[in-house]
Amino acid sequence: MSWLYLGLAGLLEIVWAVAMKQSNGFTRPTATITMLVAMAGSFGLLALAMRTLPLGTAYTVWTGIGAIGAFAVGALWLGEALTPLRCFAALLIVAGLVLMKLSAAA
Template identity: 70%
Template sequence: MSWVLLGLAGLLEVVWAFAMKQSHGFTRLLPTIVMLVTMVGSFGLLAVAMRSLPLGTAYMIWTGIGAVGSFVAGVWFLGEAISPLRVCAALLIVAGIVTMKVAT
């Protein structure tokens, strides 16, 4: 169950990062509210997952999901640049997440 909660926490991190971008420096109310709500949810789920998962594993996987998910969301929804080197960097993060999960 902790792994499911950690995955959900990571997905919520992607949502709050995307909403933060959409808030335009907290000048738009709805994206700012979405960011705050999903941020609290993400941190809350991470905290619950950490009850039974090691700190380093949980935090690394949470940030990795957020980083790769935000990269994909930026490319997919915002038309951000994609290059072989950026894709390679994202794949290295995914490899780290998988390795950390297997090692736990």
């Protein structure tokens, strides 16, 4: 169940990061409220996951999901650069997440 909590926390991290961008410096109320609600949910689910998962594993996977998700949203929907080097960097983050998950199971 902890991994499910962690995955959902990571997805909410993507939501709040995108909402923060869309809030235009907290000048758009709907995006700002979305960000705050998603942030609270993300932190809450991360805390639940950390009941049984190691700190380093949980935090690394949580931030990695958020980083990759924000990168993907930025590239696919917000028109941010999608260069080979940025894609390689994202691939390295995913590799790190996989290794962190595998090491937690050991």
